[in-house]
Amino acid sequence: MSPVLRLLLQRLAISVLVLIGVSILIFFIARIVPGDPARIALGPNASQAQIDALREARHLNDPIVVQYGWFIRDLLHGDLGTSLYTKRPVAQDVATYFPATLELVLYAGAMMILLGLPLGRLAARFQRRWPDHVARLLSVIAVCTPAFVWGVILQLTFAYIWPIFPLEGRLSNGIDAPPLITGFYTIDALLNGQISTFFNAVYHLILPATALALSGIGQTARLTRSSMIETYRRPFIGMSRAYGFREDRISRRFAFWPSLIPTLTILGLDFATMLANAFLVERVFVWPGLSRYGVEVIMRKDLDAIVGVVLVIAAMFLITNLVVDLIVSIINPRIRLAERKAKA
């Protein structure tokens, strides 16, 4: 087995354990709170008989550990319960709304990497000179401003005062959603050859993705900068300079790649922050995603739906970390080639 694969399997096993832990945590929090879930689920007009029937049907009279067992069994059957908010199965809601959030977060993530890394690299290369000061100031402001404030500011500026971008939604009124394949409108539109729908979807993504990405861009730039400054102090950069490697080659290659390893690990966390900040941004831009659904179900004490949303987001976060681990292990030859060293 290759070391990368072994590492991944190891991480996967840990992730599954963690996910089980998360499910226990969230399940118990949901059950110890005041209020009878059956009564909440049935709404104000329910009779005592209806409530008793539901308590029985959902095993609410069993000990909590047994209830957790039932919960896991249903979970494995893809049954997350029913949402009070949409009156549909939670699993169906999650499947409907998650792609929108994921699409938004992935675009924001791409912006974070494409803009944050170069900005941080630039700051490190020109450490303590003006590009550094500008980059640092921009990134610290980006980090210190909550995503919802960016949302409000961007919407006000670029959709209201200068109506360059759409105010809200995933597609303009009158443009139909592309046939469902992945749930990502941009990808589905391309797969179906609907170029104008693709651009319309991208056009709608720009403002919310930017609002979501800004603090990530700042964070990435800061991390990249400090990681690269650390790298610049290492002897192999001294060697590169002594051998006359061009400064921008060092900055782009010889200092950049080693710095990426610690940066990437933390970028995984930033991605998680984005999943959370999507809750704020989707609200501002009326983005029909899982986060907006999450806010609504939380406001309504829709227990099954809350548990479902948190589990999905935790799973997403763990998958992100797995992907990050994979990328790091590919970039970092020490992990990739661990076996060869053992033999040598």
Added chain:
Amino acid sequence: MSAKSSSVAWTEFRSNPISILGLILVVFCIALALFADVITPYPEHVGPIGDFTAINQAPSAAHWFGTDTIGRDLLTRIIYGFRLSLLMAVLVLSISMPVGVILGLLAGYLGGWVEFVLMRLTDIFLAIPPLVLAMAIMGFLPATLTNAMLAVTVMWWPWYTRLVYNVVRSEAREGYVLAAEVIGASSPHVMFREILPNCAPAVLTKLTLDIGFVVLMVSSLSFLGLGVQPPTPDLGSMVADGAKYMPDAWWLSIFPALAIMVLVLGFNLLGDGLREAFDAEV
């Protein structure tokens, strides 16, 4: 880790104008919060009492930041919002930090099953984005100030546990710890007297940065309507409530938004300055 003495750190800190700016902002915000009763032009507007004859007024000489939807002076409420944000941040951190630090010490120093259990628990907490976990907890509890703080506290300690754990793991191999163990010092002694002081720069730096981030988190919760309840002045809910009146009454959300920015920025710059000065890994 903490190779630099505090005087060297101070010299270094002082030489960085950005850090000084952070310090000034922090002192400014704290001063506003402390002396809110004296400074604010309309201290009676902190509560529900407004002036229904002066609703939604644009910024003017009488109301520098305008008035809100029930005629309260926005500047007054923002200054009290500083007080509340800072108070919440301090309370949240004064519980989550010690808990996290002690658990991190235990996990890192004792190892074995203690380490396994604590660190897996930490992983579980860290596997859910903090805001989502806090929101979920708030989803199950009534939205009150206490519960909001509780929710944030519950999700904050693991960060300190992990930080201290990592420091301890590297410090435990250091000579002075081995030396202390060789001469037969007790575990608590080694943990608290030998290792803890060496975690201090990292923990303090993180603490400073975290004040900003707790403010950010709490205001995000409030923005979603899950945190502080009216009429208590809170910056996040002011932004959310004001956003409904955009763009006509822009001041309602722009000023509180800027206030959050300034507050978080101050602690961030200060924290960054400390990090560089102490060379601390956070």
Added chain:
Amino acid sequence: MTSVLKIRDLTLGFRKGRQTAQVLHGISMHVNAGEKVALVGESGSGKSVTAQLALGRLQQERGTLTSGEIEVVGHDLIRHPEAMAPERGHRVTMIFQDPTSALNPVFRIGEIFTEVLRSGGRKVTAAEARDRALKALAEVHIPDPARALDSYPFQLSGGMNQRVMIAMALANEPELLLADEPGTALDVTVQAQTLRLMDDLVTEKGTSVLFISHNLSVVREFADRVYVIYRGNIVEHGRTDQLFANPRHPYTRALLSAAPKLIGGGLPDLPEHSDAFRDPLIVHPGCGEPHEVSA
């Protein structure tokens, strides 16, 4: 006789805030073509900064104050330090204390080697680069050069990495090789082996070497001429045989008497400080600086 390195009355200071820390107090030295010269002193004596100045790098940093003259392969590095940019890695190269940490851990030896061959903007095709690298590695007696090129530094032993380093240092046929505590981080026998290998090669190619070292046994074995530096001042200068046979400066004597402790690397124990260490420069016969001779 041409000097590849010529330093005259060189001072160096670092400004920090309103204070200036003076590191070099007006040193003069030279390295002639094909000559192996050692600069000996404790850490912090100013020997490493001298190497950095010779690369033209340190004077480009902000807060660095220099005066005097420093001329390397014909370039005036006080006025035009940037002139060194295309020469680094070609006419002047360097070898380091710890070869493994001096090689970038996330790139293969081959990639680093190619970069070295192309440094200063020289056009070298990939095939050509690999060819030259293989030859260079063969010269330093690396058993399987092709495999080494495809390896990462951490996959090779320290000795192998030092050979790679030497191959890189000599691949572009430099005129001056700066050896900053070469191989101090290595095992003593490995260090000795690689130094001998280097010595053979530089002798064969006629490369000048500036050894920067605190290790007197290394200096005694490999250097033709020695400068002893103490706190930013050259205190004694002579041919290796003269200096070791007849150390005249109190500091040199103290160093030599401490020598047994120093063999095998490691940080030198500071010889006990004495005011006598501040005595003026002593130059052994026949060893004057070029400008003094011509003057």
Added chain:
Amino acid sequence: MKTMTRLGLLACSTAMLLAAPLAAPLLAQERPLRLDEAAVGEIDPAKGADYADTVLGVNLYEALVYPKQGAAGVQPWLASDWTIDGLTYTFTIRDGATFASGNRVTADDVIYSFNRLMALGQGPSSLFEGRVDSIEAVDDSTVAFTLTEAFAPFLAALVQLSVVDSKLAMENQGEGEFGEFGDYASAWLSSASAGSGAYMTQAHDPQVETVMVPNPNYNGAAMDPLAPDEVTYRYSLEASTVRALMGRGEHDISSLWLPPEVLKAMAADGTVHLAAEPGGTGEYIMLNTQRPPLDDVHCRLALTSAYDYATTLQLLAVTDDMAQGIPMNGALPKGLYGADLDRPMPSQDMEKAREELAACQYDPKDYPLDIAWIAEVPARERLALLMQATFTQLGMDVKVTRTPWALITQQVTEPDTAPHAIEIAVSARTPDPDSLVYNMYSSTVPHTWMSASYLADDEVDGYLEAGRTETDPETRAQIYRDLNARLRDLAPAIYAYEFTGVYGIRNGIEVPNLEEEGKLYPTSGFSMLFKDIRVTD
């Protein structure tokens, strides 16, 4: 990295360039109508409960009867006429009535719909609970209901019985607990419509929007030739978003819940006009009659006297001649039996409030008062804060809590956990006062958000029962007037004001039912018939 960055920039800039001309919506339809509601839309008529659900219900489905336009009572709708014989109500289904599927509307569809409503036990089912003894098909187009006992509000209640296409529903039903009826197509009907209304669903997402197109088989009341050919009913838009969309001409009719300032600002832009939908909804500040100190009527009267009615109305003003509320002088909004319009409107009287408080057995200082307001309706915060300010002057310790609606529905099931006071809007669901006050004040109903006063008064119960069984309209009206008087004396609520829905309507859209004299359907939501709306540009 370098190439990636360039690619990214290239992609972004290309997207911007190409997207700009696409900014204008590509309208496939000639007369689109876009409107929004604060809540989530439920298109299953057996589950619908609130305003948005009513609007969806009346457009997608037809009931046997419909509120009279511009008057009290009901008119023929899906039923062309009916006869009442003692406890039996017999309806004849309109000739040629057809579902969107092309199926004819038959008596069996009515029976299926009624049984389905009662089996699911949600939405408007409580209007009929225990009242119908049997329902049978006399022939294909005649259906007869037999009641268990006299029930005067029955006919009016039928406006809430939407008739579902039973053949289509049964083709689409899933597994469920209802035997041969499976799940009563519960899942399917929450995602598609199966009615005979003027419109049918094209797409439905409860969190986003419902898209409706005209029903090609519709043969009910005439449809305006300029009626929209595509209706998008959107959910949960922020006030600022609606305002901006309307400013750009990308939205046509706002929800009812915009703060007055926003409506005012929109109207001032000159691209939007306002229209009001008065009637049928009371704004009640329900006082918890089971918790001290409000279990003492004098304490309650102190609050009703201290309440600042004038400022309330001032806060609801949108423009000089339009407001989101009008004064209310009792438990019944105008337009319902028993609402007496001659009585003076209440006003703040602090003197009287202090007297009542003195007569109250409790010292207000010992009992902190908690007032809740519904988080979903931001404008109510002001009224809660206004109460806090006013009641504090009486020496009371008042706490205000923002509570999400779902939590309120949960809290109110127990008088002990319910707040002392909470402002709730209650609408008559049918054009009959019984649909409003019975659920609010009868001591026999389970505790719900409508009955958060927990009143238990024999005299009130007596009036309520009498109102149900009495069929003579004039006597009934007197019963409700007496009830109203009694409810003023008992003060189970502060009758704060009567809610008036104010819509912002984009110029170019005409809503005659709201804008023309005498065309209003006085029951909340029933005027929003898309078939009557004109899209003129």
